[in-house]
Amino acid sequence: METEQRIFDPRAGLWLLIAANLIAFRPHAFWLELALIGLLLVLILGHGRLTMAAKWAVGYCALVAFQQFILPMSPMIIATSFTIFATYTRRMFPCLMTGALMLTCTPLRYLIVALRQLHIPQKLIVAISVTLRYFPAIREEIGYIRDAMKLRNIRGLDRLECTVMPLMVSATETAEELSAAAVTRGIENPARKTSAVSLRISPLDFLGMLAGLALLVISFVVQ
Structure with a gap:
């Protein structure tokens, strides 16, 4: 436990x-x-x-x-x-x-607050935050693809094709969605950032x- x-x-x-x-x-x-x-x-x-x-x-x-x-x-x-x-x-x-x-x-929000306190350049913080959110999203998408293959009883070498092709499409879409979400939340705004969490x-x-x-x-x- x-x-x-x-x-x-x-x-x-x-x-x-x-x-x-x-x-x-x-x-x-x-x-x-x-x-x-x-x-x-x-x-x-x-x-x-x-x-x-x-x-x-x-x-x-x-x-x-x-x-x-x-x-x-x-x-x-x-x-x-x-x-x-x-x-x-x-x-x-x-x-x-x-x-x-x-x-x-x-949690990622704590890491971002720490990087800002350490005066890391904002462009690097943006890249790190988007990257760290990208891989969990891709891992979740792989889980969805595996569940879909189990429902359709796909086995053998067909599993490779049915994993790679949807994953390539999903990877591109996920990157675009995360980038759009980050921009929408004002992550590129040069103004001083505030946070709801405090590091102790x-x-x-x-x-x-x-x-x-x-x-x-x-x-x-x-x-």
């Missing part, structure tokens, strides 16, 4: 995303990576996503086990082929966890930011 869900402050999410990327592509000890994974798991649990935390923990453990135990016992061609893939996937794991937490626990960083998110900063500093100090 999921506990009560809380809003993940977008400023904390953006900072942790930057810190995770900087740590990921720097030489660092394995314990530092474990500490970062542990921090993100605590944040996910703190925001009421128990199932999500369990899935990420199991996925990371499986990846480490695959890299440490299975690859060394595999034939040379398999070990060579998958070592780089496993290494870079593990390095990107904290970034993926942070992004998933933001997508799950940070929680103690958990603030401690997460401090812990992320500490791990980033340690990654530069300890090689």
Whole structure:
């Protein structure tokens, strides 16, 4: 069961995303990576996503086990082929966890307010807001297409054609509708924007930011 869900402050999410990327592509000890994974798991649990935390923990453990135990016992061609893939996937794991937490626990309106407070250019905010609304709309449309194919009992290779063609048409229409909706709501208006929501960083998110900063500093100090 999921506990009560809380809003993940977008400023904390953006900072942790930057810190995770900087740590990921720097030489660092394995314990530092474990500490970062542990921090993100605590944040996910703190925001009421128990199932999500369990899935990420199991996925990371499986990846480490695959890299440490299975690859060394595999034939040379398999070990060579998958070592780089496993290494870079593990390095990107904290970034993926942070992004998933933001997508799950940070409503888009809070993200837009945070970007405005950080003085991000309005054109970039418009592009981000339309893009983030686009993919959920396309995912919903794919669900409608699958339901329609089930009703018509479409199977085999016909499913590919019946998915791609309507999706291409829908993708274009969805982009036009979202752009028109954004313009109608005055998103391109250069006047100062107001919002019905106010951002207040929680103690958990603030401690997460401090812990992320500490791990980033340690990654530069300890090689």
